Amino acid sequence: MARTTSRDAQALFQSLRSAYTATPTSLKIIDLYVVFAVFTAIIQVVYMAIVGSFPFNSFLSGVLSCVGTAVLAVCLRIQVNKENKEFKDLPPERAFADFVLCNLVLHLVIMNFLG
């Protein structure tokens, strides 16, 4: 039983990897960006758990900035993904422009929480 699960898991990772190698480089870059943002958010949450959330505005803006960045990047990834049939008629330039606008708003708000 245990061997079959481990073999299954191996096969699973194999197929996941093969599926992922097929994705275009631009999407991979976005993925890296998302992972980085999430990682930063996790570091902040861990820091908060250890040290405490005293300047709560800093904590809130820091974490939500990372989460927001990640979310927006995921949205961008969804929109520029060629395999996604729903966004066929949305040019990637337009998607990127929306992404930039949304990030602008996000970080304008974040700036209000600084200090």
Next chain:
Amino acid sequence: MADGESSKEATARTLRNAFGNVLSFFILLLIGVLAFSIRLFSVIKYESVIHEFDPYFNYRVTQFLTKNGIYDFWNWFDDRTWYPLGRVIGGTVYPGLTLTAGTLWWLLNSLNIPLSVETVCVFTAPIFSAFASWATYLLTKEVKGTGAGLTAAVLLAMVPSYISRSVAGSYDNEAVAIFALIFTFYLYIKTLNTGSLFYATLNALAYFYMVCSWGGYTFIINLIPMHVLLCIVTGRYSSRLYIAYAPLVVLGTLLAALVPVVGFNAVMTSEHFASFLVFIIIHVVALVYHVKGNLSPRMFKVAVTLVVSVGLVVCCAMIAVLIALVASSPTKGWSGRSLSLLDPTYASKYIPIIASVSEHQPPTWPSYFMDINVLAFLVPAGIIACFLPLSDASSFVVLYIVTSVYFSGVMVRLMLVLAPAACIMSGIALSEAFNVLTRSIKFQLPGSSGTSQSRDTSLNADGEQNDRAKTEKMDETVKERPSKKNRKKEKEPVEKASIRSRIERRLLVLPLEASVIAIILLVLLGAFYVVHCVWAAAEAYSAPSIVLTTYSRDGGLHVFDDFREAYAWLSHNTEVDDKVASWWDYGYQTTAMANRTVIVDNNTWNNTHIATVGTAMSSPEKAAWEIFNSLDVKYVLVVFGGLVGYPSDDINKFLWMVRIGGGVFPHIKEPDYLRDGQYRIDSQATPTMLNCLMYKLSYYRFVETDGKAFDRVRQTEIGKKYFKLTHFEEVFTTHHWMVRIYKLKPPKNRIRGKTKKSKLKASSTSSSKRSATGKRNPWH
């Protein structure tokens, strides 16, 4: 043949589309004019004044804003209310309405249009109701097409429930908040339909405006997650849903935290936790769908078994953490008003101050008919129409109406949230009904035997319909148009569909006579609605409540302007720093109109302070004098309607004063004021009642008016007619005795120990000797 015909059809269609767009633009313009002008009855029948209570506060804040600028506004500490505590206005007020009107005023002035702040405030609500009906058009258009949109917009423009809160002069948060609510929903649906990040950004900004405007924003931040959850559960998840929801939560939370009155509550209170939970869920679901798309079904099954076992543990841990977080916050993180929404009996059990406000009571059945009229009957049809076919957008609207019906059943003031939903649903229902009926007429007209010739006959039907429409009034035109529009819209997908669907449509045809009669009946229904709405706007909801009018028997108009008389007296005859005590209802008006410091006002944030005033009002004279003196009060203001029959006076509110006072100071007991459970002020009233300050201040010298002291509100002669005031002196009583102002007598210079007490006794016995009923004084 098919090619030539299709190209000709295409040009005809674009032409008709262009024509329809222009027409719908003008219809929308007219709807805006209608929404604006139907709310002007109050200005025409009365005058251009701010209405009621809360608007006066908003007006005062706006005045401050326009005079001192935005930075002073945020830092404004108001020492004119809640004496001696004061109130931080900038941090406790929803600034949306004030900022909107302030910007409007600033804009107009910079264009050299010199309007006063009051005028701008008076007309803010009608302007925004026009915006709200346009937003309704957009929202319904996203759900069911242009036709339904126009119908819903015209319904919303004159729905009585919304009129009641947005007549000219009703300068309250709801006036702009309903627009913000509908517009946020529209942008959410738009994002959901297009999957554009641009609209998601706009959606977050609209949500920000809503948070600025009204505490009802929690409705949005709970309804949208509910809808997302519904979509996920019913298997309608799409990446568009992700784009519509995830950025909204992050941006919306951050933006909401920017508003001082919300602040970190946006992440700390349970009202917002649902959105975070769904935020996590949608990420899990998005990941699952993403992985599923990349894997073969067999591999996916393996992955599921692998992940579920790990995921369950993580989920349990997460839920445990969440529950711990919620449980650790006071009142489980819910504010009193929200709790009374979930548990309708909560307020009456624990918070009399919330229960005492009449707009927080559950509505009665007639109020549904009064406020949404025929829409109540059209809503079920609209719900059915939303299910054929069910889309993401229409499921959202269904969820909206279901939740808002619940909330309106809890609190009468939330009828306002129901009204747009009911309008959208009825718009959809009416439009679908016209769609079906006109189509059946079209199919049954002579000469339209074939299915391929439907295009020509539709033109015929359009022409015929137009003729009929022109004979009707404007609103019927609006209602007829939608049906055509909708049909056109619906035709595009139909063309792509197979002939089978066309045959199905053929089968749905109703008999000609029946459909003609049904159309006439529907138009009649619409006419009834219009008549009712105009009546409601003109008669029921336009009274500003600071100016009252009655018609005398010979038809003459009689105006009671006692409130402003009293406030003007206060502002002219008292010192600037004098404190005026009254029940909290009149606090906002006193600060705004008389510019005097008040003890409590309509922002009921400090229950103890209100209870102190309630206790003073329900105590005998001496105790009340001591309480008021300790609060530095110079004048006491009571509202009395007994002479002219004004029912919402202080005597009728008095039991709430007793209840609220007794909630904090237990020596005030409600049964002391009731005779056998009945609240009465005639000779059967309890001695406690007859000796309390409120009774005395209301009925002092009342017997001098008609000799019998007959109270027209309670329809009875009062219990104790002749008495003297020892610690208060009457300084002003308005023309119709509606507002009476008393001054606290200064304390005696010389206090004589025993002799003072005996003198008091003597004076009280002498007063009781003179009183007709000869009641004994229970305080000795």
